[in-house]
Amino acid sequence: MDGDGQVGKGRFDERAFRAEVREFCANGIPDELAEKIRRHAYFSKEDRVQWQRLLHARGWFVGDWPVAYGGGGWGPVQRLVLIEELERAGTPWLTHFGFSFVGPVIYTFGSEAQKARYLPGIRESKTWWCQGFSEPGAGSDLASVATFAERDGDHYIVSGQKTWTTMAQWADKMFCLVRTQRCERRQQGISFLLIDLRSPGVTVRPIQTIDGIRHVNEVFLDAVRVPVQDRVGEEGDGWKLARFIVGRERLLVAELGKARRLLDRLTALGLELKDGDLPLGETPAFRLRLAQLEVQLHSLRTSAYAIAQDMERAGGAESDASLLKIRGSEMQQAILDAVISALGATGLAFQPEAILAEFAGEVHGLEEAPALIFDHLYSRATSIYGGSNEIQRGIVAKAQLGL
Numbered sequence: 279m280d281g282d283g284q285v286g287k288g289r290f291d292e293r294a295f296r297a298e299v300r301e302f303c304a305n306g307i308p309d310e311l312a313e314k315i316r317r318h319a320y321f322s323k324e325d326r327v328q329w330q331r332l333l334h335a336r337g338w339f340v341g342d343w344p345v346a347y348g349g350g351g352w353g354p355v356q357r358l359v360l361i362e363e364l365e366r367a368g369t370p371w372l373t374h375f376g377f378s379f380v381g382p383v384i385y386t387f388g389s390e391a392q393k394a395r396y397l398p399g400i401r402e403s404k405t406w407w408c409q410g411f412s413e414p415g416a417g418s419d420l421a422s423v424a425t426f427a428e429r430d431g432d433h434y435i436v437s438g439q440k441t442w443t444t445m446a447q448w449a450d451k452m453f454c455l456v457r458t459q460r461c462e463r464r465q466q467g468i469s470f471l472l473i474d475l476r477s478p479g480v481t482v483r484p485i486q487t488i489d490g491i492r493h494v495n496e497v498f499l500d501a502v503r504v505p506v507q508d509r510v511g512e513e514g515d516g517w518k519l520a521r522f523i524v525g526r527e528r529l530l531v532a533e534l535g536k537a538r539r540l541l542d543r544l545t546a547l548g549l550e551l552k553d554g555d556l557p558l559g560e561t562p563a564f565r566l567r568l569a570q571l572e573v574q575l576h577s578l579r580t581s582a583y584a585i586a587q588d589m590e591r592a593g594g595a596e597s598d599a600s601l602l603k604i605r606g607s608e609m610q611q612a613i614l615d616a617v618i619s620a621l622g623a624t625g626l627a628f629q630p631e632a633i634l635a636e637f638a639g640e641v642h643g644l645e646e647a648p649a650l651i652f653d654h655l656y657s658r659a660t661s662i663y664g665g666s667n668e669i670q671r672g673i674v675a676k677a678q679l680g681l
């Protein structure tokens with residue numbers, strides 16, 4: 279796709295921009311962060327904030343926001359190029375809850391007061407946001423949200439429980455779906471609130487995950503007072519705003535650059551490791567798997583750019599984002615399954631402590647094994663978060679069948 283980005287409103291020189299991002303990733307990152315990237319260490323909140331601010335200083339962090347709100351007015355293709363190159367270089371995952379989700383909701387649907395109050399903190403990574411959609415009884419079936427917000431003068435009193443809330447332990451604010459009215463049609467009566475997580479009545483508890491890292495949390499809301507002025511849109515607009523966010527989320531999980539980096543790593547393992555006396559890369563089974571994965575990634579990437587160009591021209595279809603979500607998550611899992619097979623016995627014993635930056639002990643086996651096993655374990659979640667792949671298949675089927 280190099281040199282093919284000259285379409286639509288986001289007219290830019292794709293080749294030059296891609297080269298600029300690569301150059302920055304190779305030579306522009308401060309030493310301490312660059313060393314963590316080299317070691318594939320787990321990034322702290324401070325690392326992530328530092329990185330987002332570095333990107334902001336170059337005009338890249340909110341490049342796709344409208345110019346009026348401090349962005350660069352980019353189209354989806356330029357944004358895809360940036361994210362692909364950052365992922366490929368292994369830089370910290372950008373925390374999309376603020377700048378990709380609630381930021382665009384606020385500048386598209388929010389009041390002038392909300393724009394003035396919240397957008398600067400998001401742009402400058404001063405406020406950390408998390409997403410409070412899922413509940414114990416409302417995941418795939420998001421319209422079942424039961425967290426209730428009762429009006430009390432110029433406040434809502436919010437009670438309920440959110441779950442799987444990524445990085446809520448670091449968050450200042452949570453954008454949240456709450457029920458403000460019980461309606462026959464469950465999609466109605468849902469509203470979108472911005473909740474301050476330091477408010478009395480908020481409790482954040484970790485959920486233990488298979489890889490040993492704290493990614494996700496339960497958030498309990500016990501009669502939390504939220505000013506009415508922190509509702510985005512009208513009462514009952516929550517479903518519309520949730521759909522706006524969920525569409526953006528599915529595009530991001532394609533993770534083309536990460537897949538490229540991992541596939542390059544798999545290729546290198548074929549040269550470094552042996553299967554008996556033979557280099558792994560000379561065994562027919564390894565070669566066949568590598569070739570299949572290369573073809574699949576090539577086709578995923580071609581589709582992702584075609585969809586981004588279509589979005590730039592025509593806004594794109596919801597089912598296209600679902601397709602990318604399905605193939606992107608399956609791709610990542612397939613590459614990491616192949617990586618773990620290639621590691622053989624080294625891939626069996628996970629040292630979770632070895633992915634922390636402060637780890638000074640000895641890694642058993644290959645230096646990169648802990649990070650690769652960590653990626654493998656976490657990749658199980660890619661086909662669940664952002665709407666499970668079964669749900670995405672339902673969306674694609676309905677669109678194709680015209681239902």
Ligand SMILES: Cc1cc2nc3c(=O)[nH]c(=O)nc-3n(C[C@H](O)[C@H](O)[C@H](O)COP(=O)(O)OP(=O)(O)OC[C@H]3O[C@@H](n4cnc5c(N)ncnc54)[C@H](O)[C@@H]3O)c2cc1C
Pocket residue numbers: 408409410411412414416417418419441442443444445493494659662663664665666667668669672
């Ligand atoms: C690592 C991780 C991070 C997450 N981060 C966040 C976050 O920050 N904020 C947030 O709000 N949520 C977050 N989530 C929640 C995520 O969006 C939900 O897990 C997801 O939507 C699935 O919902 P559920 O877990 O309730 O599963 P369920 O909806 O109970 O589904 C269970 C199984 O049944 C299948 N299923 C359900 N309904 C159907 C159907 N109609 N047709 C076919 N199959 C069906 C599903 O595919 C799944 O396999 C995260 C999840 C994970 C794993």
